[in-house]
Amino acid sequence: MHPLEISRQAPLLMQGGLADSLFETAERDPLLQQLARRSDTSPPVWSPVTAIELRDEVVGVARGFIAAGIFPGHRVAVMARTRYEWTVLSYALWTVGAEIVPIHPTSSHEQVGWILQDASCVAVVVEDEQGIMTVGSVCAALPALRHVWQLDAGALADLAESGLSVPVTTVESMRRIVLPDSTAVIAYTSGTTGHPRGCALSHSSLGSPCDTLLAGWGHTTAPSGQQPTVLALLPFSHVYGLMVQGLCMRGGMLMGHEPDLRAETLADALLSFRPTYLYAVPFVFEKLYKNFLRKAEEAGRGAVFERAVRTAQEFAAATERQRLGAGPGPGLDLRLQHALYDKTVYRKLRAALGGKVCGAVSGGSPLNRELALFYSGIGIPVHDGYGLTETSGGITAQPVGREKLGTVGQALPDTEIQVAEDGEILVRGPSVFQGYINDEEGNQAAFHNGWLATGDLGRLDDEGYLSVIGRKKDIVVTNGGKSVAPAALEERLRVHPLIHQAVVVGDNRPCVGALITLDAEYLAYWRSVHTVPGEAYDRVLREENALREEINRVVGAANSTVPHVESIRVYRVLPEPFDLANGLLTPSMKLRRDAIGQRYAAEIEAMYQSSSRAPRSLAPADPYNWDEADNVFG
Structure with missing residues (x-):
């Protein structure tokens, strides 16, 4: 590995489950602002929730789950958008050793019925009346399902009320028997073809990439001395969203939730929350860029914006060549042009994102190199990463100080990547899943001599940077x-x-x-x-x-x-x-x-x-x- 990419500190070995980090933070730094609750107003107002307040709310909901008969190994589905209650629910369920089955709230009746039946869920938490109707239409075929809770009808308060008779010591006892290799999540693949398959992810496989990224890259998420702030935009029904939640909770970042990615709503959220770091998919970065362009053209400054874009890309490309030892860096003329546009254009673009964003990660699919150069050139480096449901999220990252745009970076420490003769990417490491539930044939096909076959095509250069070409089946x-x-x-x-x-x-x-x-x-x-x-x-x-x-x-x-x-x-x-x-x-x-x-x-x-x-x-x-x-x- 290049010296610049060595982790600043080794991640700590997990001794228990994912919920432990919340309790440890509340004990160590009870007044740390951990979450921010979003109001329903426009623009939204954000109310901070401290670590001790969050822990107490989680304990209250966990007591309610115990009173309802939810015990270690039970599977509980959560079918809701990314919102404050999702985080409370997940940590309450992990506290009692239950396994979460995330379901996207727009899933069809057939998809919901399949997942609840395949995972043998004993309970489901839905967001609203639509979720109640969806589950109601399939529950006759689900003999294991015993509870349906609705968030918009006060599910968290009801759970806390029903659990008042459960001793807090019982919650603590159940949390302490959760082991790192216990299953934490049954994450269903997107199901682009056929039925989705449930991937069993352990507490350690979900926590491992988070801790590795925090150890080696956590210092890049905010200026020195500031608490990082992250606006969670991704669905927690997807492993990328769960990884972002894990990074925030395990890394002491302040996290807000914003499920609505419509341009106006997202703009309000960014301006009011003012994140220091963004985690998103290429669609979001493409949409933000197009909004910048449209507004510049509406103001009659389209030509100026396009020149500024070219300057940003050329400046970022020259800077990249310099840090990779392949060039002298931006010349004097380019530096002067860049400085001019920084005052007249780039500063306004950064302000539109809240004014504090110092970097970002794009995942889910490859990010266009020219778009990555644009963001880097305006002062917001966007690094492409790679991972999949079966690897509990990210398995590559750009080495700090040696970023190579157009690739997804290098394998995380303790993770290995190789490319097979047919171009398929193979992976092994601590974040690899435990296997598909109820699918032994799929498990046998997924592994080749201990390596997970990702189904993606890629290539590794001589420095270990991975480029993803696409899915084999596509x-x-x-x-x-x-x-x-x-x-x-x-x-x-x-x-x-x-x-x-x-x-x-x-x-x-x-x-x-x-x-x-x-x-x-x-x-x-x-x-x-x-x-x-x-x-x-x-x-x-x-x-x-x-x-x-x-x-x-x-x-x-x-x-x-x-x-x-x-x-x-x-x-x-x-x-x-x-x-x-x-x-x-x-x-x-x-x-x-x-x-x-x-x-x-x-x-x-x-x-x-x-x-x-x-x-x-x-x-x-x-x-x-x-x-x-x-x-x-x-």
């Missing part, structure tokens, strides 16, 4: 035998402010195609500045033609980054986005490719039919004989 293979990894093309398309989402298709087709959705907010702005005079019909037609030409340019720009045979030859713009509500996104904001392919099978077929110069029954002999980026609109 590779598109055309009928000419060409294999195309869709992730790089999709992220190139999404960077443009008009593009909301993109899905590359082309399996058993003569060329690569794409399904595209547009960003509604930016599209409305784009239309407002591209109005043309004339009769209504002619005006609409010309505006649509201009939009087609713009999207053609976007597709052409993406194609310029890949070999010609891998370029997008046909595409279709869809009238609605892929989201959780229509079942086309996972809770971690990943595309459900199979579901998208089924939903839009007719559109895909029509897209290829309308673009072929050969009869439908005959594939073109040469894929280059297809129309250049046919712009078929839905």
